[in-house]
Amino acid sequence: MKTIYCVEDDAGIRELITLALSAADFEVYGFEDAKGFYDEIKKKIPDLVLLDLMLPKVDGMTILRDMKKEMDYKDIPVIILTAKSMELDKVRGLESGADDFITKPFGVLELLARVKAVLRRYGKNGQNGSETDITEYNGLILDYQKRNLSYNGTSISLTFKEFELLHFLMLNKGIVLSRDKILQEIWGYDYEGETRTVDMHIKTIRQKLESAGCINFISTVRSAGYKLEEQ
Template sequence: MKLIYCVEDDPGIRELISCTLNTADFTVIGFEEPQSFLLELKKKIPDLILLDIMLPRTDGMTILKKLKQDSLYCDIPVIMLTAKSMEIDKVNGLESGADDFITKPFGVLELIARVKAVLRRSGKRQEERKILEFRGLILDYDKRDVSYENNPIMLTYKEFELLFYLMLNKGIVFSREKILQKIWGYDYEGETRTVDMHIKTIRQKIELSGCPNYIKTVRSAGYKFEE
């Protein structure tokens, strides 16, 4: 289920957005002001952000620019919410990295359609670049980069491939034999200790960066990456 953060100071609109998107099988967390939103963002990265332009103490455009300048958050799709209809606001927002604009008042069907469209486009971009993200841990397959909250994690070729395979299939338990066959290309029971050694090393390197251990051991079955 996709997670959406909604930053909107109007409680009525915030509740409308939450209820509407909940009915469309999205999980929505609402924020009245930017500070609580930014604190939660450090704990968990959402699949999409709905961001009002007019907010207390700061404005949505300033927040958008900060997000797009941060390598940890720059790939999160953002839809701006605005009561304004001036074209210059939309131009500035799109130039700053916004994925779409919704002008208030809006219809619930329009809201759902725009959110789904942006998520589809974002999904295609990530597939093309093979970027995986899970609670602050980011793996960029094309760049061969792994980081946790901007802290780089140096992995060997096989460690990288193994982590990518597990992250790509979150929640699925793979036996040591299956992993050996997929990553190393052969199936030999006596060599399954190779998998254990690589898992151990990946865990150590990830934890040194401050990242929690997301690779779980399933007794008598194998390994899986957290859901």
């Protein structure tokens, strides 16, 4: 049984999420603030975290960033819950390592679909997945099994989704991949036209590669998508 932690200060929403996910055979723990969450995650690491941004004392973005700094927690998938619909919140969350976001109010079916999609994706391609290949490209070495990426010996840290996206591009070098195709492959379901998500992840991947001294190999094909140039 998969374990899900829900950090949400609104008792009504927290109860709704707990009931809905429990009915779908998930083990769910709810927390109204960061303290309870931090205390519990030290005892048991969950399979997924649902994280509200607007929390008392310690906000959700701080919790997310703290998680991504910790070796034991950095690979836990996180879905952001937010009442805000501003693009900036989505960008900040995704750039900080979130895997998805749900804007309130949301329906139970949408919640279940997104939770299952993220867990399915991690189950297929996570650290315990079946892929063991090492992919090389112009000085980049991507070890899929160990989840390591380096450029000419310099280690590069990517979020789960950034790693998956770069791996997908490396496996399909020279092929133009549409944003919809990338969303379907990396996020695993219809992302309701949020193709801006791909653009944001490509941007952060480029920045991290360039910081390691790697030139930009990822080309933007206007009105089509992205591709990794042939060697």
